[in-house]
Amino acid sequence: MKTNLYFRRVAVIGAGLTLFRRRMLETPQELAWEAARKALDEAGLELKDIDCVVIGSAPDAFDGVHMKGEYLAHGSGGVRKMVSRVFVGGATGVMVPNTAWYHVASGLCEKVLAVAEEKMSPARPHPQSVFRYIWDPITEKPLNPNLIWIFAMEMHRYMYVNKITKEDIALVSVKNKKNALNNPYAQAAANITVDDVLKSEVLVWPVQLLDTSPVSDGAAAMVIVSEDVARRYTDTPVWIEGVGWTLDNTEWTGRELAYPRYLEHAARMAYKMAGIERPNKEIDVIEPYDPFDYKELHHIEGLMIARRGEAPKLLKEGVFDIDGDIPSSPSGGLLGVGNPIAAAGLMKTISIYWQLKGTAGRMQVKKPVHTGLAQAWGDLMQASTVIVMRN
Numbered sequence: 369m370k371t372n373l374y375f376r377r378v379a380v381i382g383a384g385l386t387l388f389r390r391r392m393l394e395t396p397q398e399l400a401w402e403a404a405r406k407a408l409d410e411a412g413l414e415l416k417d418i419d420c421v422v423i424g425s426a427p428d429a430f431d432g433v434h435m436k437g438e439y440l441a442h443g444s445g446g447v448r449k450m451v452s453r454v455f456v457g458g459a460t461g462v463m464v465p466n467t468a469w470y471h472v473a474s475g476l477c478e479k480v481l482a483v484a485e486e487k488m489s490p491a492r493p494h495p496q497s498v499f500r501y502i503w504d505p506i507t508e509k510p511l512n513p514n515l516i517w518i519f520a521m522e523m524h525r526y527m528y529v530n531k532i533t534k535e536d537i538a539l540v541s542v543k544n545k546k547n548a549l550n551n552p553y554a555q556a557a558a559n560i561t562v563d564d565v566l567k568s569e570v571l572v573w574p575v576q577l578l579d580t581s582p583v584s585d586g587a588a589a590m591v592i593v594s595e596d597v598a599r600r601y602t603d604t605p606v607w608i609e610g611v612g613w614t615l616d617n618t619e620w621t622g623r624e625l626a627y628p629r630y631l632e633h634a635a636r637m638a639y640k641m642a643g644i645e646r647p648n649k650e651i652d653v654i655e656p657y658d659p660f661d662y663k664e665l666h667h668i669e670g671l672m673i674a675r676r677g678e679a680p681k682l683l684k685e686g687v688f689d690i691d692g693d694i695p696s697s698p699s700g701g702l703l704g705v706g707n708p709i710a711a712a713g714l715m716k717t718i719s720i721y722w723q724l725k726g727t728a729g730r731m732q733v734k735k736p737v738h739t740g741l742a743q744a745w746g747d748l749m750q751a752s753t754v755i756v757m758r759n
Contacts, residue, residue, distance in 0.1 A: 380591065384402070384408075426458075431487050438451075461753075463713075468482040489583070499515050526626050546558075612755075614630045641756075651694065653737045653740045657743050698732075742757075
């Protein structure tokens with residue numbers, strides 16, 4: 369294991385999730401507090417013990433609340449504490465623990481409560497309508513695009529360049545929804561077939577309904593602490609060994625969409641910090657970001673777990689099954705658990721934490737695991753965040 373002399377070791381000692389559902393009755397503050405309370409309980413801490421709070425949430429328009437960082441601080445225990453809000457679109461959920469890592473590794477804080485929340489259901493007429501304002505007013509807005517429209521372009525390019533079929537990609541949705549049957553927080557768990565995916569409603573070709581993750585409300589939280597604190601409170605800390613992030617340029621129309629270079633750069637940053645040279649040999653379990661089924665394969669390749677265009681082949685061989693060589697999305701992923709945008713990536717980070725701690729219950733992978741990775745992706749196909757953890 370690589371040791372870095374320039375920052376303190378950082379551990380996770382507690383985590384909590386709410387249910388992920390299409391419409392939750394709780395307010396955003398209540399969702400944030402429910403997840404935070406669970407994380408604090410596992411850690412054996414109270415709010416008074418926390419030094420800093422990191423909050424992650426997507427555009428204010430989802431919750432319909434201005435200055436949502438300040439608003440959520442009341443639900444996340446951030447009153448009279450130092451609070452930071454981070455936002456990089458869908459990549460926010462992993463940027464939250466990454467930011468908490470910096471708070472602790474730098475010596476700024478000893479104990480950080482990291483909370484990610486999203487309540488998408490209030491957006492009218494549909495959460496997609498929130499994104500009508502993100503486009504360049506000169507080069508993009510006249511085309512009247514939406515996010516599914518551009519993701520369909522990316523999916524089509526990935527399929528075309530690598531000669532991948534819809535059947536190949538649909539296997540991801542089948543796998544993840546099946547894995548989610550073991551997850552008590554999941555919104556969209558199901559036993560489905562490839563044929564079910566191919567017969568589902570076409571949204572924007574080649575994206576069909578069962579290729580996508582559902583709109584969700586939900587929250588997630590972790591307690592992230594220094595090594596000294598971790599040793600006092602638990603015998604089974606899970607160490608954050610590497611963090612990485614990248615923000616590519618906004619000109620998505622000029623990038624090669626068949627390969628997520630933004631993720632490769634983020635992964636290389638995290639791998640260098642963690643001392644990982646051969647990710648496909650050294651990482652035991654992964655949670656790649658899967659708002660669409662093709663994105664899991666796309667991201668597995670960007671993480672350099674598979675070579676370009678080879679992730680579908682490894683999927684068919686069972687490499688990414690829960691009993692495979694490198695289990696992928698044992699939680700059920702966004703496709704099976706749900707996609708409350710900022711909370712989704714932190715849910716994946718928590719999944720890896722549970723796997724490494726051995727407390728994932730029915731979601732626990734079949735082989736011993738010592739190194740795991742979670743990853744998230746957002747903005748205009750340009751931002752990615754990566755976290756590597758070990759037990």
